[in-house]
Amino acid sequence: MPGERTAEFEVRLSRALAPIDPPAELEARVEDTLGSLVDMAADELEAWELRAMRDPRNWLRPAAAVVVGSAAALGLVVVRTRRRRHKRRAAAVNALDLAGKTLKDAAKEARRVIEDTTPGR
Numbered sequence: 001m002p003g004e005r006t007a008e009f010e011v012r013l014s015r016a017l018a019p020i021d022p023p024a025e026l027e028a029r030v031e032d033t034l035g036s037l038v039d040m041a042a043d044e045l046e047a048w049e050l051r052a053m054r055d056p057r058n059w060l061r062p063a064a065a066v067v068v069g070s071a072a073a074l075g076l077v078v079v080r081t082r083r084r085r086h087k088r089r090a091a092a093v094n095a096l097d098l099a100g101k102t103l104k105d106a107a108k109e110a111r112r113v114i115e116d117t118t119p120g121r
Contacts, residue, residue: 027079030079031076031080034073034075034076035076035116037072038069038072038076038116039117040065040069041066041069041070041072042117044062044069045065045069048061048062048065069117073113073117076109076113077109078106080112081105081106081109084105085102088101088102088105
């Protein structure tokens with residue numbers, strides 16, 4: 001009897017802890033939100049005047065824009081890179097190949113985020 005309970009408990013626990021993918025709608029909303037945060041931070045930094053650097057009281061908004069924009073850009077790269085993880089896993093020969101493909105994909109997405117937020121593009 002105790003062995004059956006343990007096995008039943010393990011089955012229930014594995015069902016409860018089974019990984020699930022978030023809905024596509026949630027992923028799109030997160031990507032849109034992160035993209036808008038990156039854009040707002042870039043706009044804030046673009047509007048900041050360098051001559052205002054003399055007064056440390058003026059440093060808070062640009063510093064916050066750098067922190068928020070960097071975190072949002074990193075999140076955007078992670079979300080976009082994660083989206084294609086199944087394709088990379090299927091195409092990879094081994095774990096080292098998978099790691100290389102993932103890094104290449106992340107670098108491509110980072111360049112894309114930088115190009116999207118660079119003024120004059």
